[in-house]
Amino acid sequence: MENKTITAISTPLGAGGISIIRLSGKDSLQIAKKCFYCKEWENKIEPRKLTLGKFNAGTFTESCMAVYFKEPFSYTGEDVVELQCHGGVLIAKGVLNTLLENGAVLAGPGEFTKRAFFNGKISLDEAEGVMDMINAESEAEIKAGYNLLQGKLHKIVLKQQNHITAMLAKIEVVLDYPENDYEESTLSEIEFKVKEIKQELNKLLETSKTGMLIKNGTRIVIVGKPNVGKSSLMNAMLEYDRAIVTNIKGTTRDIIEETYLYKGVKFVLIDTAGVRESSDVVEKIGIEKAVDSINKADIILFVLDGSESLDNDDIELLSKVIDKKYIVVVNKTDLEQKLQLPNNIDKNNVMYISASSSKGIADLKDRIYNMTINNTMLESKILITNERHIESIKEAIKYCDDVLYGIKNNNTLDLVSIDLSNVWYALGEITGDTNNEIIIDKIFKDFCVGK
Numbered sequence: 001m002e003n004k005t006i007t008a009i010s011t012p013l014g015a016g017g018i019s020i021i022r023l024s025g026k027d028s029l030q031i032a033k034k035c036f037y038c039k040e041w042e043n044k045i046e047p048r049k050l051t052l053g054k055f056n057a058g059t060f061t062e063s064c065m066a067v068y069f070k071e072p073f074s075y076t077g078e079d080v081v082e083l084q085c086h087g088g089v090l091i092a093k094g095v096l097n098t099l100l101e102n103g104a105v106l107a108g109p110g111e112f113t114k115r116a117f118f119n120g121k122i123s124l125d126e127a128e129g130v131m132d133m134i135n136a137e138s139e140a141e142i143k144a145g146y147n148l149l150q151g152k153l154h155k156i157v158l159k160q161q162n163h164i165t166a167m168l169a170k171i172e173v174v175l176d177y178p179e180n181d182y183e184e185s186t187l188s189e190i191e192f193k194v195k196e197i198k199q200e201l202n203k204l205l206e207t208s209k210t211g212m213l214i215k216n217g218t219r220i221v222i223v224g225k226p227n228v229g230k231s232s233l234m235n236a237m238l239e240y241d242r243a244i245v246t247n248i249k250g251t252t253r254d255i256i257e258e259t260y261l262y263k264g265v266k267f268v269l270i271d272t273a274g275v276r277e278s279s280d281v282v283e284k285i286g287i288e289k290a291v292d293s294i295n296k297a298d299i300i301l302f303v304l305d306g307s308e309s310l311d312n313d314d315i316e317l318l319s320k321v322i323d324k325k326y327i328v329v330v331n332k333t334d335l336e337q338k339l340q341l342p343n344n345i346d347k348n349n350v351m352y353i354s355a356s357s358s359k360g361i362a363d364l365k366d367r368i369y370n371m372t373i374n375n376t377m378l379e380s381k382i383l384i385t386n387e388r389h390i391e392s393i394k395e396a397i398k399y400c401d402d403v404l405y406g407i408k409n410n411n412t413l414d415l416v417s418i419d420l421s422n423v424w425y426a427l428g429e430i431t432g433d434t435n436n437e438i439i440i441d442k443i444f445k446d447f448c449v450g451k
């Protein structure tokens with residue numbers, strides 16, 4: 001399969017200005033030449049030069065542009081031809097089918113990038129950066145994906161791996177010449193270096209807290225008893241009417257989730273059923289879900305109705321929120337205020353709004369941002385947003401601990417070297433150095449066709 005020439009439509013299927021169809025593999029040019037004609041190509045095909053010509057798709061002719069990338073100076077590292085035709089579904093499919101009839105095979109998901117990986121053009125984490133950029137739902141995700149693609153993580157990982165390789169080489173020498181009696185000094189050198197590596201890895205891991213919020217969206221759960229204005233708050237924050245708002249208690253019965261962007265970061269807003277004693281079966285399930293969602297929140301908006309006094313439903317629910325990250329949102333400030341805030345809440349965490357007129361909503365969004373997103377982390381070059389990277393880093397740290405434990409317990413150099421190699425391998429899973437087929441297949445399976 002790997003040596004076949006692959007093809008796919010790389011742009012989304014639909015009516016548009018241009019569709020791009022790609023070929024990659026040693027027969028790319030030969031296949032393209034069978035259907036694409038232009039005068040310039042008759043003499044000499046100049047790489048990287050876009051040329052206008054005619055594409056014969058059998059049942060129709062298309063006027064299109066073609067460009068040739070000579071291996072290894074292409075995305076995949078192989079010979080690549082890209083055809084730019086008019087962006088119509090039938091045209092793009094017709095061009096694709098003609099290329100297939102002329103000897104190309106249909107590319108699998110992410111196969112172009114997979115070839116780039118196998119040809120050493122890109123590491124696994126950089127390929128994941130490509131994917132992250134394509135799937136990004138916020139500017140922060142694009143930025144994190146771009147840094148990954150640029151090899152920012154790769155460089156740090158490689159640096160640590162090089163330290164390990166140097167230590168392993170030294171161990172070899174010391175073991176080969178035991179008469180020199182360097183074992184003890186080598187062990188203390190390793191101890192020092194591994195502590196440094198562990199520190200670097202912990203720094204990386206630290207970025208994943210913000211990283212995961214960026215990737216998954218910060219989960220904001222809105223809770224409160226019925227009719228305090230939770231759904232109105234959701235609508236005001238989203239700036240459109242997503243949730244049904246009525247003055248009937250128990251209107252919201254299921255969880256409603258919707259995302260919004262603030263300062264280029266994704267937030268997931270979760271509206272819940274009002275929590276109260278209820279005999280209605282459906283409402284009861286909704287209330288259970290609401291209480292459950294409190295535990296999955298990154299931040300909770302605990303809504304109170306400013307025009308009413310506090311009651312037992314409020315106090316009961318507050319006890320579930322108080323030890324979490326929360327903001328008390330006092331709503332309906334446009335009405336006469338009767339609410340006395342309980343003493344046990346942090347007054348700095350109280351905000352006043354009127355959901356029906358959107359008063360105070362902008363400040364609330366800003367407060368949520370400041371309480372959840374670490375700007376320093378967000379601005380840093382590396383932000384770990386990928387669970388797979390987190391797991392590998394954690395594993396590498398665990399093996400660092402094994403090395404340090406071994407040294408402390410007077411393990412011999414050869415035993416220490418085994419744990420040291422394990423650190424190297426755990427890090428290699430990030431870049432793809434270890435050629436773990438299961439991981440590689442899993443990553444590219446999720447890519448789109450044509451990338």
Ligand SMILES: Nc1nc2c(ncn2[C@@H]2O[C@H](COP(=O)(O)OP(=O)(O)O)[C@@H](O)[C@H]2O)c(=O)[nH]1
Nearest residue numbers: 227228229230231232245246247332354355356
């Ligand atoms: N006066 C006033 N009424 C509001 C405000 N926010 C919501 N309401 C009203 O309160 C009632 C309940 O609102 P809703 O959002 O459905 O509350 P939920 O049950 O907590 O989701 C509705 O009649 C809303 O129009 C507000 O800021 N001021």
Ligand SMILES: [Mg+2]
Nearest residue numbers: 230231251252
């Ligand atoms: Mg509601």
